[in-house]
Amino acid sequence: xxxxxxxxxxxxxxxxxxxxxxxxxxxxxxxxxxxxxxxxxxxxxxxxxxxxxxxxxxxxxxxxxxxxxxxxxxxxxxxxxxxxxxxxxxxxxxxxxxxxxxxxxxxxxxxxxxxxxxxxxxxxxxxxxxxxxxxxxxxxxxxxxxxxxxxxxxxxxxxxxxxxxxxxxxxxxxxxxxxxxxxxxxxxxxxxxxxxxxxxxxxxxxxxxxxxxxxxxxxxxxx
Numbered sequence: 001x002x003x004x005x006x007x008x009x010x011x012x013x014x015x016x017x018x019x020x021x022x023x024x025x026x027x028x029x030x031x032x033x034x035x036x037x038x039x040x041x042x043x044x045x046x047x048x049x050x051x052x053x054x055x056x057x058x059x060x061x062x063x064x065x066x067x068x069x070x071x072x073x074x075x076x077x078x079x080x081x082x083x084x085x086x087x088x089x090x091x092x093x094x095x096x097x098x099x100x101x102x103x104x105x106x107x108x109x110x111x112x113x114x115x116x117x118x119x120x121x122x123x124x125x126x127x128x129x130x131x132x133x134x135x136x137x138x139x140x141x142x143x144x145x146x147x148x149x150x151x152x153x154x155x156x157x158x159x160x161x162x163x164x165x166x167x168x169x170x171x172x173x174x175x176x177x178x179x180x181x182x183x184x185x186x187x188x189x190x191x192x193x194x195x196x197x198x199x200x201x202x203x204x205x206x207x208x209x210x211x212x213x214x215x216x217x218x219x220x221x222x223x
Contacts, residue, residue: 001171006211008176011116016046032081037089070099080108086115091148100164109223116216117152123200123210166219173212
């Protein structure tokens with residue numbers, strides 16, 4: 001995958017921007033978005049100014065969200081959608097390849113998957129791996145409390161996405177680069193924080209894919 005950009009946006013702002021760009025390019029009627037793992041419909045608030053049909057799905061749905069375990073086929077008879085968003089979900093899945101194929105079935109040919117996930121290449125994760133032997137977001141605690149069971153290395157996720165019938169059209173990192181000097185530097189051990197940030201900046205200068213806690217992918221379903 002070719003890295004297109006390093007962005008300071010969070011997942012909701014970035015995904016909302018991508019949906020709006022796709023919506024503007026879409027000339028047909030009845031444009032819809034299926035937001036998988038929507039929980040409290042946070043993304044919906046970023047799309048309030050758009051003419052579209054929003055449907056939220058979750059394994060444990062809250063109000064105005066419908067139930068769908070994406071390890072199984074789609075349980076409803078809705079028409080295929082133009083966009084599916086999958087924000088910070090893939091790392092929770094026991095069988096991400098099968099889930100992506102189930103998701104592909106609900107997207108019309110030429111439609112889009114917008115996906116974000118924690119970045120195992122993040123400079124902070126690399127530093128944590130060096131000193132503790134664990135990646136950020138994929139510790140024992142993350143497994144026990146958050147059910148993070150899949151480490152989304154980019155080359156593996158790229159294969160799953162291609163095998164599900166998509167082509168990747170955009171790959172970016174999210175949540176920004178390391179900042180050495182800011183107000184939080186002076187909380188706690190200043191020297192330790194300073195040197196850790198310098199090391200992370202060096203890592204980021206050598207590998208742009210390490211610049212950001214999360215990364216995002218836009219993929220188009222092939223016809």
